[in-house]
Each structure stands twice: as C-alpha cells, then as structure tokens.
Amino acid sequence: MIKHFLNLEWKQYFRSSYWQKNIAINILMVFFALYFVAMFLGLGFGLLFILKEMYPEQDPFVAANGFLFYWIIGDLLMRFFLQKLPVMSVKPLLTLPIKRSTVVNYVLGKSALSFFNFLPLFAIIPFSIMLIGDGYVASEILIWMFALIITVLIINFLNFIIEAFSAESELSFLPIIVVVSVLFGLNYFEIVPMTTLIGSGFLGIANNLILILIPIAILALCYGFNFKTLRKKLYLDSSLKTKVTEVNASDLSWTERFGDIAPFMKLDLKLIWRNKRTKSMAMLLLIGVLYGLFFYPQPMYREMTFMSAFIGIFSTGFFLINFGQFIPAWDSGYYKLLMSQNIKYEQYLRSKFILMVISVVLLFVLGIPYVYFGYKILIAHFAAAIYNIGVNTHVILWGGSFNRKKIDLDKKAAFNYQGTGAVQWLIGIPLMLVPMGLFGLVNWLAGFSAAIALLIVLGVLGIVFHKKLMKGITKKYSDSKYKMIDAFSQDN
Amino acid sequence: MIYTKDLSKTYNGTTVLNIEELTIPKGQSFGLVGNNGAGKTTYFSLLLDLIKPTTGNITSNNVVVDESEDWKPFTSSFIDESFLIGYLTPEEYFYFIGELRGQNKADVDALTSKFEDFFNGEIIGKKKYLRDLSKGNQKKAGIVAALIGNPEVIILDEPFANLDPTTQIRLKQIIKDLAEKQGVTVLVSSHDLMHVTDVCERIVVLEKGNVIKDLETNPATLKELEAHFASGAVVSQEEE
Secondary structure: OHHHHHHHHHHHHHHOHHHHHOHHHHHHHHHHHHHHHHHHHHHHHHHHHHHHHHOOOOOHHHHHHHHHHHHHHHHHHHHHHHOOOOOHHHHHHOOOOOOHHHHHHHHHHHHHOOHHHHOOHHHHHHHHHHHHHOOOOHHHHHHHHHHHHHHHHHHHHHHHHHHHHHHHOOOOOHHHHHHHHHHHHHHHOOOOOHHHHHHHHHHHHHHOHHHHHHHHHHHHHHHHHHHHHHHHHOOOOOOOOOOOOOOOOOOOHHHHHHHHHHHHHHHHHHHHHHOHHHHHHHHHHHHHHHHHHHOOOOHHHHHOHHHHHHHHHHHHOHHHHHHHOOOOHHHHHHHHHHHHOOOOHHHHHHHHHHHHHHHHHHHHHHOHHHHHHOHHHHHHHHHHHHHHHHHHHHHHHHHHOOOOOOOOOOOOOOOOOOOOOHHHHHOHHHHHHHHHHHHHHHHHHHOHHHHHHHHHHHHHHHHHOHHHHHHHHHHHHHHOHHHHHHHHOOOO | OEEEEEEEEEEOOEEEEEEEEEEEOOOOEEEEEOOOOOOHHHHHHHHOOOOOOOEEEEEEOOEEOOOOOOOHHHEEEEOOHHHOOOOOOHHHHHHHHHHHOOOOHHHHHHHHHOOHHHHOOOOOOOOOOHHHOOHHHHHHHHHHHOOOOOOOEEEEEOOOOOOOHHHHHHHHHHHHHHHHHHOOEEEEEEOOHHHHHHHOOEEEEEEOOEEEEEEEOOOOHHHHHHHHHHHHHHHHHHHO
C-alpha cells in the first residue's frame, strides 16, 4: 500500500504542469530552500559561539534551552500561515478498496515529511554535534536532540489541531492568536515562567532518559487526536467539501460617479474582496504603509536621500505593483466572456487605472506621518506618488499585455507563484530601478530639489499624455487578444 | 443574417473546421450536431471572434466579425462555465451583463422575473456565489444572462447538458419562443438528437470539420439523424 502511495506522490510532483512548465520558478524555489537550509546550518554551527559571546557567565547549553519556548511559538505561528494538511488529494482514494484508517494515516504521515519538519533539523543536529565536540556528555546531548525532533513533530500535529478549530470559527485567525498570546502572556508577565519551564524540561530530559516518554506521549496524543477528527471528517460533505461562503454584499453605488467605467470598478472591487488570493494581496497593503518603518528609524538610511525615493515608490505603489502586474490575468477565468461582451477595452483598462491611482493617493496619505522622520521624506514620497500615478500605472498596464498565465483566484497569495512569468520579473526594472537610478543620479549631480523635480515632471508628463498612452496600451491589448484568450483557457 | 464563406481553422496542419458556405437567415433556430471533435465549439468560437480563422470569414448582419467589433451589441452567448464570473451572485452577474448591454436594474429584473419557473427558486435571492452553485444551476444562470439586452443572435453551446429533465423541457420552449415570436436567430449545438430536432427548424451535421448534412427539420429528421450516427458506429466497429 505504502508503495502505491509513494508512487502517486512522486507522479503528482513531477507530472504537475507547474513543474514541467515553470523551470525558472522551480529554480527560484530551490534557491529559497537552499538559502533557508544554509541559514539554519549556519545557526546550528554558530549558535554555540554566539551563546558563549552573549552569555559568558552562563552555560551555553542551558542558555539555548531558554530560547526553546520562543522557537516553539514562532514555529507554530509560521506553520499556521504556511502549512496546510493535504486532505484534498485523497478524494480519489475514497471509493477505492482502501481502509479509511490507512488513508488517514497516509495523510498524517505525509505531513510529517514536510519541509517545515526538516528545516529545524539543519540547526538542531549541527548544534548537537558542536556541543558534543565542546565536551558535553554525548549520551545526554543525543537524548536532548531526539527530544527536539519529537517536539518538531508535536508542533507539526498541534498546528493541524489548531487549524481544525480555526476552520470552524468565524474569525479564522482567532485560535492561533489566542493560543500564542496566552502562552506568550503567561511567560511575559511571569505568571507561569514558560521559558524556564520548557528550558528546564528539556534539560531534565537530557539528564533522565525516562522523561523522554513525556514528549512521546504528547506526540501520540496529538497524532491520535488528529487521527480521530480526520477520520470523522473524511467525507465528501465535511472536510472534503469546498467551503461555501455567504455573500457579503456592500454598497458600491459611489462608483457610479466614474460613469461608463462604473461596472468594471464594481467588478474589480468585488474581485478584490471576494477571492482568497486578491484578499490576501489587499492585506499586503498594510505592509506597503509600514514599509518605511523598516528603514527610517535607522539614522544610516535617513542620510541616504535616494533611499527615500525608492521607499516612496515602493510604499505608495505597493498595491499598484501587486495588483497591476497581474492585469488582465485577474480576469483570466472569464476572459472569453469579457471578449464576447459589448465592452470597450479602453473602459476596462481605465477602470484598472483609476483603481491604481486611488490606491497610490490613499497610500501616500496614510504615509504622511513619515514626516516625523524629516520633511524631505514627505517630499520624496510625494514626488514618488506623482511618478507612480503618471508613469508606473501606464508601464504596468503596458506590461500586462504580455501576460499569458492564468490565475486561480481561490489560492492564497503568499508563496503563490501561479501566474508569474518572465513579465513579472522584467517589469520591475522600469518600475523600480529606472526611477531610483534617475533620482540617485540627479541627486548626486544636481542635488535633492532637482531630483525631486525630475520625478514630478516625469509624473506630470505621464498624466498629461494619459489619453495618448492609453490608446497605445489599448491597441497592444487588442493585438494580443487571441493569444491571451488561448493562454487563459489553458489550465496550468 | 449570418453568412459564412470559405471558413477554415487549422492547428499545426490539422484542419478542424472547413465550411465552404453557410447562410443562416434571421429568426431561424439553427442546430449544430456532431460527435466530439466535429468542430461545433470551434465554429461558435469563430463566430464570437474568440479565435482567428485560418482562411475565410463570418459576416454577421453585414459585419465581418474578425474585423469589426460592431457585432457585439446584438450578439450574446453562453459557451461554457468560463463565461461566468465565479465571485458574483447570479443577480450581480445579471446586472453586470445588463450594464454592459445598456439595461438598468429594472429592465434586468423584469427579464429575469419571467424565468422564475426556469430557475425553480434556486438562483435568485439565494445569497450564493456563482462558483458555489451546482453545474446545472450555473448553466441556467449563464443561459438566462445570454438573453439579457434583446440580442438578435444568441449562441448556446450544449445548452441541454447537465440540466434536469424539467428544465430541459422548459428550455426548449424558451428557445422556440425566441425564434418564432421574437425573430431571434438562435444557434444551438447538442449531442442530444431528440432535443435539437424538437427545437431547431434546421439542423446541420458536422463531421471532422465538414458540413455533411443540412436538413430542414420534419417528422422524419430524427430517424434520419439516428440512422446517420448509428452507421458511423457500425463502420467503426467493422474497422476494429
């Protein structure tokens, strides 16, 4: 049986059109994975020295145990957002003569082989080796290492339990937030000293082999709980059913003032609010607003004025870039309808344009408090906003005419590369690097005011020639109409 | 109304459609039948300018469809579920199509209220998104959306598939009324010979992209069609 499952798994992975078509993205993903592995390896080998440096008066092994609590919390949080129990893939197995319990064990066992479970090992194992090399008792460290590996698996299955609860509650983030903040609060206000409790717990295991039964028991409990709930839910009408959501209709009559493009604006707003992928993208807006906070509090960046132009472009254009790069792929699911309906391309594109302009203005206004870090930053942001409105909106619409990849709206945005092609990478050059380079160059040659003036002039030029530019862009879209229809009707 | 001349579509050297000449007069209910791969959907896609013809062209109401977009205001269609916008409710979808076709909410409501029977209480006011409806109900919404805005040409690809028997009978009545009473040119394709002969005044049989039969519907048509497709089955059995 296991042989069959493994065989299926192998084929699923290598025969997915994703793997076959998108080599560049796969290379990128592998690169990311290797990067994380390298980071963890570095941490594993370096941790001993870091701890000795930071806590010279403390035993580094004891100090490391003090951090375990934070690792558990962080890992749990990260998994909640990134790791999902792969239930849907077993739907075809249900009607075959396979025991239900075998299927459940398979799903759960498969989750244990996730990348998230292997990643910590790259830190845990080298650290243990370093500890033994440093003269710690080998048997104790090995037991400790084993306990940590079990903990990784506990986190794995605990996450699915939390997810099961969150699937039932209205506010899906609530359970994880409650669990994490309660644990953190107990520790922070020293009601229950979780850090030392967990730390000394692991130290205790290292000293006493029998105690390792406790994490093993917890793991068995978590697995058992998952097994029971999943077995109950493995029916078409429960967990395997795709969720039906109640409609939340909102009043969008204010869009009427935009005249003939109002139907498209309404459609776009509904598109953003009602689909998983676009919704998580809209949440990213918050990151756009807060982006400057990564840089401005550090005096080093405040000195480099050209940085504020870059941050300005990025933070006021955050929505523009994220939404714009997938025009018209957002509508790929029903592109044939749009093309056979009584519409004008120009209206359709103008609606997207207006939406992006509104987002730039909104993000600029929300970013006004950055004036706290210096008035020059505000001026740079203003110039960047004008540039975004005048130039980048048109650039990204133009780039969209090269989009040939369909987007499935029901998938999440984080780590989702569907619909991403060479266009998305190339468009970044004119979008970000050109204004940055121009600004930096003029700033260096003629000073800050001249550089600001340049961005504003370019932006205003774009706004003045808006009609002309749109005409050219519309023609570009019309020319690639058949290619787009063909590409969007292919499942990738 | 719709005039097809020397139309062909070739993919990598394989011709999937080749029609020398075909005229569909105004107000005709026109049926297209054929086995899988006969070219039915290809013809409809060409008619909607969704794919580019290799040679020839289609003229609809004196508009060459792949040269001008002026056919769009009087043409509507439902080809498959990719014509639906999944994240809208059926009402919102109707209003959206209505807005594109210059109809206000009241006009759309007036039209959809005529189809209460057809919807069987499962479409309007259910607070569900189109993507969450069953295949059959999605189809009903798509077909009715194609009737919004008084189109002169309506194209429906496989409208009977996935529908329950009651709805099939109602749909047949709707299509007949459109052609007979309102003078709308209706183009329908189907695998179900009985349905097409019931609904259409004229039936064209496609095989491997060629028109091989062009029949005025009469009481003997169904027999003739059945005999034709049955002989194909016999031939292929013999070949094996």
